[in-house]
Amino acid sequence: MKGFNLLGLTASFGGKRVIGPLSLQVNPGDKIALVGKSGAGKSTLIRLIHERVNRESSLIPQDLGLVNALSVFHNVFMGQLDRHSTWYNTLTLARPFSKDREAVHSLLQSLGMTEKLWIPAASLSGGQRQRVAIARALYRNAPVLLADEPVSALDGPMANSVMTHLRDRFTTSVIALHDVELALNYCTRIVGIHDGQVALDRPSEHLSVSDIMSLY
Amino acid sequence: MFSSPTVRTSLIFLAIAVVGLFFADIAITTANPWQDLGNFFLGIVTPNFFSSEGLMTALLRTVAFAFVGVVSGGICGFLLALVYRFLPVRMFCAFIRAIHELFWALIFLQFFGFHPLTGVLAIAIPYAGIFAKVYSEILEEADPEPGRVLPPGTGNITAFLYARIPDCWVKMRTYTAYRLECGLRSSAILGFVGLPTLGFYLEASFSQGLYSDAGAMLILFYVLIATMPLWVRPKLLPIYVLGAPFFLGEGLPIVWGNVQRFFTEDIVPAPLRNGDGLTGLMPWLSDLMINEAMPGIWNTIVLTQIALVATGILSLLAFPLISNHFGGPIRRGAGHVLLVITRSTPEYILAYILLQLWGPSMLPAIVALALHNGGIIGHLIGRQTSSIELRSDTVQGFNRYSWELVPRVYRSFLAFLFYRWEIIMRETAILGILGIYTLGFYVDSAIQNIRFDRAMVLILVTALLNIGVDTLGRYIRRKLALQTMPTC
Amino acid sequence: MASNLIRKLVLSSVLFFTTAASAETFVFTAIPDEDQTKLVERFSGVADYLSEQLNVDVRYIPVKSYAAAITAFRNNQVQLAWFGGLSGVQARRLVPGSEAIAQGVEDEAFETYFIANTNSGIKPADKLADLKDQLQGKTFTFGSKGSTSGRLMPEFYLRDTFGKKPEDFFSRVGFSGNHTRTLRLVEAGTYDVGALNFQVWNKELGDGSIDTDSVQVIWKTPAYPDYQWTIRGDVNERFGEGFKQRVTDALLNLKDPALLESFPRSGFIPASDDDYEPIRKTAEEIGILD
Structure with a gap:
């Protein structure tokens, strides 16, 4: 796919501008980490980018967007609702087809969650919920990943494993991360956001933790 | 305290109800109301389950x-x-x-x-x-x-x-x-x-x-x-x-011709049906409005307002019955049974029973409406107070009631009450069928006299009155920022 | 599975409607002027009798109000009804071709009794006008709103004698619902005064179920025509030629004393619409009929 050039992004909240005007060129193959203080506008920026590239992206929003009453399987399956007909989706709601079951099962296996497949999302822990949202994004299998703090509730090893997955499965990604080390390890480009503006935009190999800390 | 909008609203409604009492007919007219009531309770404790094969x-x-x-x-x-x-x-x-x-x-x-x-x-x-x-x-x-x-x-x-x-x-x-x-x-x-x-x-x-x-x-x-x-x-x-x-x-088979007749003849106002045209319609309508709709509306409103306030008072008295801040499990259990009975009995049946026992006036209707609706709101509020955690060194008894609990639940209490306002009015109108002079009385009379045109106009008036009260209730709830889920 | 469900639903609704519509049963009703149990007892007896005489299924359905009886008759859901004077006039106006075919022997000269609770201190009189001072400001109950003996005639005489609407003359006016109920309410003192069908009074008195220390008759109206059997005009088309005449004959030949006693009537005699002309005029006069 082509990259995308985002020009003049702005967002206001309660009459006060929180983002931009801001421009960002995203090239194919870029793995961008958005870093910055909380409240700098990272989440808003992710949302704005999602509005622009909707159709080609997998989204993991900060509040995950799970349907609490549905099982883990159905929440993951929701990533591909647009690829099936209405009746197929409706039947799946009542009784999933075995090939979908297997696909979702193996995906969850890689995230270490197979035993929870038929449990409603409402009864999961924070970390498990996050992995369901990640699984949904993986299942959607779009070329671009847009994620807002996707591993904030996971412990160290699990966070690393998930980040590896995300890096390998998506060619292009924009991920908001408050963990600077993860950003440096799994992303190729660091974009620092400060007061709704791009304050830093450099390849990660040229940066160290202390360079980024100046944003905070 | 009196400057709080919720308290002020409550007092206004209380005042309206008190004024309403002066206009309302609330006499007990039977000679032995308490003896009849006693006989009734005797009947309840000596039920006869084999009276009618149709039961x-x-x-x-x-x-x-x-x-x-x-x-x-x-x-x-x-x-x-x-x-x-x-x-x-x-x-x-x-x-x-x-x-x-x-x-x-x-x-x-x-x-x-x-x-x-x-x-x-x-x-x-x-x-x-x-x-x-x-x-x-x-x-x-x-x-x-x-x-x-x-x-x-x-x-x-x-x-x-x-x-x-x-x-x-x-x-x-x-x-x-x-x-x-x-x-x-x-x-x-x-x-x-x-x-x-x-x-x-x-x-x-x-x-x-x-x-x-x-x-x-x-x-x-x-x-x-x-x-x-x-x-x-x-x-x-x-x-x-x-x-x-x-x-x-x-039942009995439907005769479809009757449906057509009802809509094309029965409910067409008599003057139009008889060919008197619009000139005949005005006197017909004004006669209906002045002699039936107006007295009906007046009595419906008076009864509704009194019943609304009575419901409120009863709910506030009833919720401690099931709240876990008062009494032990046995008393609470008894309270639950009592509230289940009052809220499961339809107002109409309660009013019918009390009318038989006390004679026809607004009193049986007020008591019936207050018992049924008070049972419902008391149950909801009582359940709500049970989820309130009080600090461990808090006061006991009436002080606990008046200082700790009522202030905390008062807003949702009002929300429920205003939510039920429209329901109480709908019920008030219908109780007229039992002989209280609310709108239902005039609707029933028109139907008894086979004058469906008049009945339809009166039903329409009743519907509009309900929609008006519903709108007003929502306005007050919004104004006081009262929120409630409609599960009551 | 879903189509199966829909099929079941359709099937069930079809069954449901066909069972209701298929049977060609002769159905009749009666105005609920007395206690339910008495009505059911009385009219299931009549249904059995008619069924035997007419060789068709005959069914009695109880209704909750005078208007419901008229409406069922008008809607052709019942073909025959035992009406009061007023309800019969109303029904025949609404159903062209219907006619009165039989009335009770007593219905030619029916009366309404005004009764009073003895605690009210009202003394019996021969003329209603003499009771003016005693009645004024008392509480009063009619029977049903659509009753002839319980509402129409007493209201007519009250208006005629005192020149006022009943609600302006008495301090409280109610509608008890039926004659038995009027009797019980006045007996219990819920109302000081009430008006009821004289046959109900006499029957209850004969059965010994009136506490004569608590309630007494204070005035009797002049005689007027009342109850009658009214039949729809189209029964011959539906149940065969001459059916109307067979129903009439069956009613006139009803001699079973127990059945007659339950009405209570000593027998049935022919009746015609014209017999009820006075009732129609009275109803128009007090504004019950347009």
Whole structure:
């Protein structure tokens, strides 16, 4: 796919501008980490980018967007609702087809969650919920990943494993991360956001933790 | 304290009710009201379950009408909820739910007669209006986030099924189950106008003073409602829904010509029907308004306002009965039983019983409305206080009631009360059929005199009055920023 | 599964409606002027009798109000009805071709009794006008709103004698619902005064179920025509030629003393619409009929 050039992004909240005007060129193959203080506008920026590239992206929003009453399987399956007909989706709601079951099962296996497949999302822990949202994004299998703090509730090893997955499965990604080390390890480009503006935009190999800390 | 808007509103309503008492007729006219009441309770404790062979059939019919009526109302209400954002749909729903089940039954009786359809539609139509409103509120409150992360290009129906319904499912199910309970009450009172449900036999036993028979029917009715969690099971529901239409009874065949006659002749105002044209219409209408609608509206409003305040006072007195901040488990258990009984008895039946015992005046109606609605609100508030954690060194007894609990629940108490305002008024109007001079009295008189044109105008007036009170109630709730879920 | 469900639903609704519509049963009703149990007892006896005489299924359906009886008759859901004077006039106006075919022997000269609770201190009189001072400001109950003997005639005589609407003359006016109920309410003192069908009074008195220390008759109206059997004009088309005449004959030949006693009537005699002309005029006069 082509990259995308985002020009003049702005967002206001309660009459006060929180983002931009801001421009960002995203090239194919870029793995961008958005870093910055909380409240700098990272989440808003992710949302704005999602509005622009909707159709080609997998989204993991900060509040995950799970349907609490549905099982883990159905929440993951929701990533591909647009690829099936209405009746197929409706039947799946009542009784999933075995090939979908297997696909979702193996995906969850890689995230270490197979035993929870038929449990409603409402009864999961924070970390498990996050992995369901990640699984949904993986299942959607779009070329671009847009994620807002996707591993904030996971412990160290699990966070690393998930980040590896995300890096390998998506060619292009924009991920908001408050963990600077993860950003440096799994992303190729660091974009620092400060007061709704791009304050830093450099390849990660040229940066160290202390360079980024100046944003905070 | 008096500067708080909630307190000020309460005092205004209290004042209106006190003034209303001066205009209301609240005498006890029977010679031995307490002896009759005693006989009645004696009947309740010595129930006669074998009085009438029709009793079990009546019970079965009551359940069947409730199921068919509520399910068809629920399906229509759900479909209406999907298009509820359009103003004409909202107005239509407000209108059909502003007319009481008994009025609908009286209308359908005129052309469907004693066919089961009369009872089914009498429940289904107003319930569809209520379901549409509540379902749409529930759907609107669903978490919008899952809808946003759906892949673009997902079909509307798929999106609705995956991202909306599951989130609302539990609330919708709870509300529908609650409505089914209401449906049982509605179905029972349809018997008072001649359908083959419990009310038919209850009325007959009561008017003959057969209190033991009546007591047995009431007890069976309470048992039916109290055991609902046991017999209304998700797995059994399809059986009930498919089976219920077979148990409505045969009734009498519909003659379709009657339907046409009703709409093209019966409800056309007499002057137009007789060819007097618009010149004849004005005197006819003004006679109807001055001699029937106006006194009816006045009495309906007076009775509603007094009953509303009485309901409020009773709820505040009743909630400690089930609150876990007062008394032990035994007293609370007794409190629960008492409140279940008061809220399961339809107002109409309570009013009917009290009218028999105390004679005709507004008093039985006020007490009946206050008992039923106070039971409901008292139950909801009591449950709410039980979830309040008090600090461990807090006060006891009346101080706990007045300082710790009432201030904390007062806002939701008012919210429930104003929510029920419209319901109380709808019920007040219908109690006129029992002989209190509210709008229902004049509607009933018009029907007794086979003047359906007048009856329809009066029903229309009643509906508009209800819509007005509903609007006012919502305005006050918004103004005072009172929020409530419509599960009461 | 879903199609199966729909099929079941359709099937069930079809069954439901056909069972209701198929049977060609001769159905009749009666105004609910007395206690339910008495009505059911009385009219199931009549149904059995008619069924035997006419060789068709005959069914009695109880209704909850006078208007419901009229409406069922008008809607052709019942073909025959035992009406009061007023309800019969109303019904025949609404159903062209229908006619009165038989009345009770006593119905030619029917009366309404005004009764009073003895605690009210009202003394019996021969003329209603003499009771003016005693009645004024008392509480009063009619029977049903659509009753002839319980509402129409007493209201007519009250208006005629005192020149006022009943609600302006008495301190409280109620509608008890039926004659038995009127008797019980006045007996219990809920109302000081009431008006009821003299046959109900006489029967209850004969049965010994009136506490004569608590309630007494204070005035009797002049005689007027009352109850009658009214039949729809189209029964011959539906049940065969001469059916109307067979129903009439069956009623006139009803001699079973127990059945007659339950009405209570000593027998049935022919009646015609014209017999009820005075009732129609009275109803128009007090504004019950347009």
